Amino acid sequence: MTVTTSQKESILKRYAQERDKRLRPDGLGQYVPLTGRFAHYAEDPYTPMVEREPVTDDVTFAFIGGGFAGLLVGARLKEAGVESVRIIDKAGGFGGTWYWNRYPGAMCDTASLVYMPLLEETGHMPTEKYAHGPEILEHCERIGKQFGLYEHALFHTQVTDMAWDESLARWRIQTNRGDDFTAQFVGMGTGPLQVPKLPGIPGIDDFAGHSFHTSRWDYAYTGGSPEGTTMDGLSDKRVAVIGTGATAVQCVPELAKSCKELFVFQRTPSSVDVRGNQPLDSAWFADVSSPGWQQRWLDNFTANWEAFAGVSVDDELEDLVQDGWTDLARRMRDILRALPPEERSAERMMEAFEDADIEKMEEIRARADAVVADPTTAANLKAWYRQLCKRPCFHDEYLQAFNRPNVHLVDTDGKGVERITEHGVVVGGHEYEVDCIVFASGFFVEFGISLAERAGFDPKGVGGKSLSQHWEDGMRTMHGVHVHGFPNLFVVQLGQGAALASNVPHNYVESSKTVTTVVSHALDGGFERVEVTGEAEEAWVDLLETHGRAFGSEECTPGYYNNEGRPAGPKERRNFGYPFGAVAFFKLMDEWRRSGSFDGLEFS
Ligand code: NDP
Numbered sequence: 001m002t003v004t005t006s007q008k009e010s011i012l013k014r015y016a017q018e019r020d021k022r023l024r025p026d027g028l029g030q031y032v033p034l035t036g037r038f039a040h041y042a043e044d045p046y047t048p049m050v051e052r053e054p055v056t057d058d059v060t061f062a063f064i065g066g067g068f069a070g071l072l073v074g075a076r077l078k079e080a081g082v083e084s085v086r087i088i089d090k091a092g093g094f095g096g097t098w099y100w101n102r103y104p105g106a107m108c109d110t111a112s113l114v115y116m117p118l119l120e121e122t123g124h125m126p127t128e129k130y131a132h133g134p135e136i137l138e139h140c141e142r143i144g145k146q147f148g149l150y151e152h153a154l155f156h157t158q159v160t161d162m163a164w165d166e167s168l169a170r171w172r173i174q175t176n177r178g179d180d181f182t183a184q185f186v187g188m189g190t191g192p193l194q195v196p197k198l199p200g201i202p203g204i205d206d207f208a209g210h211s212f213h214t215s216r217w218d219y220a221y222t223g224g225s226p227e228g229t230t231m232d233g234l235s236d237k238r239v240a241v242i243g244t245g246a247t248a249v250q251c252v253p254e255l256a257k258s259c260k261e262l263f264v265f266q267r268t269p270s271s272v273d274v275r276g277n278q279p280l281d282s283a284w285f286a287d288v289s290s291p292g293w294q295q296r297w298l299d300n301f302t303a304n305w306e307a308f309a310g311v312s313v314d315d316e317l318e319d320l321v322q323d324g325w326t327d328l329a330r331r332m333r334d335i336l337r338a339l340p341p342e343e344r345s346a347e348r349m350m351e352a353f354e355d356a357d358i359e360k361m362e363e364i365r366a367r368a369d370a371v372v373a374d375p376t377t378a379a380n381l382k383a384w385y386r387q388l389c390k391r392p393c394f395h396d397e398y399l400q401a402f403n404r405p406n407v408h409l410v411d412t413d414g415k416g417v418e419r420i421t422e423h424g425v426v427v428g429g430h431e432y433e434v435d436c437i438v439f440a441s442g443f444f445v446e447f448g449i450s451l452a453e454r455a456g457f458d459p460k461g462v463g464g465k466s467l468s469q470h471w472e473d474g475m476r477t478m479h480g481v482h483v484h485g486f487p488n489l490f491v492v493q494l495g496q497g498a499a500l501a502s503n504v505p506h507n508y509v510e511s512s513k514t515v516t517t518v519v520s521h522a523l524d525g526g527f528e529r530v531e532v533t534g535e536a537e538e539a540w541v542d543l544l545e546t547h548g549r550a551f552g553s554e555e556c557t558p559g560y561y562n563n564e565g566r567p568a569g570p571k572e573r574r575n576f577g578y579p580f581g582a583v584a585f586f587k588l589m590d591e592w593r594r595s596g597s598f599d600g601l602e603f604s
Helices: 005-022 036-042 068-079 133-146 246-258 282-288 293-306 324-337 346-371 375-380 451-455 504-524 534-547 560-565 582-595
Strands: 031-033 058-064 085-088 159-165 170-175 180-188 197-199 210-213 238-242 261-266 407-411 424-427 430-433 436-439 489-491 530-532 601-603
Touching (some): 005 346, 058 068, 068 180, 346 375
Parallel strands (some): 058 085, 180 489, 210 436, 238 436
Antiparallel strands (some): 159 170
């Protein structure tokens, strides 16, 4: 699809208009936590709580969070011979986001062969190119079993305090279950998007019907199950979904099949490209899965996603995954390749990025016209922004759902829902009466909520200084992992590291190697304490600030990727990833680990 210069100009003008329409002075302040009638979200509907005695022992490594971060670190430590590993989670089992998010239709956005970690080690072949939630959750449990991580795990347990005791050279950890134990090393993988939020719509508490957030799906009300059985509790119900992000795109098709009537309230449409899910073939997989295959696939996916990471534009870059994530980069490379070498400047590269993006988004918008029968609905489902301004979505049943007579798109022209009443949802002065409201309104981002609110506790390092005090002006780490004043503590998250959004577990795959290498070095050398120096932390933060990798452009439509369209302050900017990209970061970390000198760390 070729786009002329005047078409490009009018598209960019439309992008700016659509963004301006959505800018709000309250930014992230428009969202509210789940309290009052939604407070049940803190309870676990999936696993009954089991009474147990408090633990008061000592472990080598305690990890807070039983999602992919904790599972990967735990598995690698066990492989390295560290036996005493304890994972603590407020959920009733492993899985993190996949434990809580069991909404119908939940599946992974990223191809399962790169998204699901430790496939090679567990020998598991995913059933589909994009695995569904229950299979991913089961895989988390598989990792837990295979690596013996259930043995010391504490589930349904919320850490309330974690403090460094210099005299013991240990962390002291206390929980809401009365536990009070020590650990030589601790890790934190409490998740980037784990605290659900609601839009602060006036009247939200007045609704007399049923309502819940997607991350705490109420199957007792809807009937059905995460495995996809029909939600027969909804056959006589009028249901509203508020929000049209990645979660809504997955659950709307399922709701459409079950509800008497479904009203989808949209503020900003998602870009919804082709998914093309398919079962994986075991003969093909046997061919693919030669030793070392998953690391090769991970590296290949990330290199393709970054388009120019360490490869010349003329080099053939094999694309193993071949999906919507790598497609944009492939297009950029093609545009640049068509130019003579002397014209391939950095400026032209940015232009190629823009041109590839416009071409791609025009195709996605054309898809809405091709799939959706009603022209007004099709027009309203078109996303007017660059593809990476919001989480790109891929689905083969979402747009199609709007062709069903029981499904209605209620577009709010960027304004959002006006009001909620006792009986339903108001948009443009019209009240849509419903029995149930499903909030697909997402999660607080890291800089939108304090560390203590996000994690449930605030670690206290040397001299009792809390991590949130240390991070008062924004995150400070070396490599996104080590924090000065917090010896023997490792944060396992995206910021100040690769910040690779296309495949979040890949970040943790690499961090788990770093944590394990450092811990093994300390244990083998008989060191009690390892800490990043203040200078090394400062140098890393300086590097990030000097080169400032773009994080959610202000030109984008507002959302959590770009601080709701407000200029990023120093705090938000500190959440940037390594300026030279994920491939370069992983290479740097590999060399740093191999060097054995662990520059920046002090062992004692
Ligand atoms: P999002 O934050 O992406 O979406 C929230 C939705 O609520 C947006 O459409 C937003 O509109 C809308 N909204 C907010 N306020 C209002 C209002 N007042 N009136 C109407 N609509 C409103 O949350 P999701 O749960 O969809 O996704 C969160 C993240 O989780 C994703 O970005 C992705 O990273 C991850 N995810 C991953 C999946 C995977 O397969 N791996 C699947 C699902 C989610 P607006 O856009 O205008 O702000």
